[in-house]
Amino acid sequence: MSKVLVLGYVWPEPTSSAAGTRMMQLLNFFRKEEHDILFCTTAKESENMADLHSLGIPSRRIKVNDPGFDELLKEFQPEIVLFDRFMIEEQFGWRVDDICPNAIKILDTEDLHFLRDAREKAYKKNASAANIYLESELAKREIAAIYRCDLSLIISEVELQLLKTEFRISDELLLYLPYLLENISKREIKDLPVYEDRLDFMSIGNFLHEPNWNAVLYLKENLWPGIRKKLPGVKLQVYGAYPSQKVFNLHNEKGGVMINGHAKDSALVIQNARVCLAPIQFGAGLKGKLIEAMQNGTPSITSSIGAEGINSDQPWNGFISDNDSTFISKAVELYSNKELWEQKQKAGFRIINSRFYKENFEEAFKKALQDIQSRLKLHRQRNFTGQMLKHHLHRSTYFMSRFIMEKNRDKK
Numbered sequence: 001m002s003k004v005l006v007l008g009y010v011w012p013e014p015t016s017s018a019a020g021t022r023m024m025q026l027l028n029f030f031r032k033e034e035h036d037i038l039f040c041t042t043a044k045e046s047e048n049m050a051d052l053h054s055l056g057i058p059s060r061r062i063k064v065n066d067p068g069f070d071e072l073l074k075e076f077q078p079e080i081v082l083f084d085r086f087m088i089e090e091q092f093g094w095r096v097d098d099i100c101p102n103a104i105k106i107l108d109t110e111d112l113h114f115l116r117d118a119r120e121k122a123y124k125k126n127a128s129a130a131n132i133y134l135e136s137e138l139a140k141r142e143i144a145a146i147y148r149c150d151l152s153l154i155i156s157e158v159e160l161q162l163l164k165t166e167f168r169i170s171d172e173l174l175l176y177l178p179y180l181l182e183n184i185s186k187r188e189i190k191d192l193p194v195y196e197d198r199l200d201f202m203s204i205g206n207f208l209h210e211p212n213w214n215a216v217l218y219l220k221e222n223l224w225p226g227i228r229k230k231l232p233g234v235k236l237q238v239y240g241a242y243p244s245q246k247v248f249n250l251h252n253e254k255g256g257v258m259i260n261g262h263a264k265d266s267a268l269v270i271q272n273a274r275v276c277l278a279p280i281q282f283g284a285g286l287k288g289k290l291i292e293a294m295q296n297g298t299p300s301i302t303s304s305i306g307a308e309g310i311n312s313d314q315p316w317n318g319f320i321s322d323n324d325s326t327f328i329s330k331a332v333e334l335y336s337n338k339e340l341w342e343q344k345q346k347a348g349f350r351i352i353n354s355r356f357y358k359e360n361f362e363e364a365f366k367k368a369l370q371d372i373q374s375r376l377k378l379h380r381q382r383n384f385t386g387q388m389l390k391h392h393l394h395r396s397t398y399f400m401s402r403f404i405m406e407k408n409r410d411k412k
Helices: 018-032 067-076 086-099 113-125 129-133 137-148 157-165 186-191 210-230 266-272 288-295 324-336 338-355 359-374 376-381 384-411
Strands: 003-008 036-041 059-061 080-084 104-108 151-154 174-176 201-204 236-239 257-261 275-278 300-302 318-320
Touching: 003 018, 003 067, 003 086, 018 036, 018 104, 018 288, 018 359, 067 086, 080 086, 086 104, 086 137, 086 384, 104 137, 104 359, 113 129, 113 137, 113 210, 137 384, 151 157, 151 359, 157 174, 174 359, 201 210, 201 266, 201 288, 210 236, 210 275, 210 324, 236 266, 266 288, 275 288, 275 324, 288 300, 288 338, 300 324, 318 324, 318 338, 324 338, 359 376, 376 384
Parallel strands: 003 036, 003 080, 036 059, 080 104, 104 151, 151 174, 201 236, 201 275, 236 257, 275 300, 300 318
Antiparallel strands: none
């Protein structure tokens, strides 16, 4: 039984974000393989955090630039260390290399942050995202973290291809690992609310995530008036964790826009809606809200960015449109046509069962870890770029960390 240290960017919140769901899937994978898991994060506890203790997963809060983390490594002696996003690898990776040099380092990218950032800037500047990320500091940092790790988990096939072709990263350092889901059974499908029992459109997403706020604002200002005009009695139910006042300011009962805040049971609110709307203008990775809509039998209309990496060449469980007038007309048609709605619902079930069945990916993940463990020295020798980046980061980070530690000691 291997010891696995998971270093989280935040406490996992599966009811608040797709990132939280993803983290729980990875933790459950390690539990299934009967690993001894310790979860650590620098983040403060939150009201929506998962109860890791009930799952038999101990947890600790840690600090950046704190020798206490070195003591934790010496005490726990992990054989596998999972970094939740590249920023965590930057902060703690060099310490892992120093104290536990034989530990396999895994980076879960969640999505490619530099791609999401470049797309947001490109959207606001009406420019090319590639011209931005190829010159961005964020891309250099994230790609460097990928090289410094023994394996990086990539959630989207589109992002996997980008890393291979644009940045020429070796297959040996990358593993396509999308959401790890159970198949949807015929019984589960039968138990879902039918077309007649569902009302309204819905949108959902963590409002700390800029693409989600932008999508809701775009929906309210550019698309909803046209939909509401053709379906005057229908409402738009908006859900999302951590809504700010600017989000609540969108609430307009007369106009049919209902801002409901955090949904503690996202599956329930999705099941009660007839159609999910997600006009995502920028972002990266896989959009958890659209996958969850498919799981709950709710057809959706989204943008090409929203659908990216989810359906491959399979028919979408609704419509994909980057044109406002088409988006509006398809939303009205999908909401009003029962036969079309049921056809699109089935397409969503097919996507989930054929593209995200966890048994198809967990074995590959397990094998990748075993292969790296059995030839760790050779694996790292073949990744000379990673060794070079480790060398330079370790020296610069070490001296900066020592400076901060001494400074903090003087304050005491």
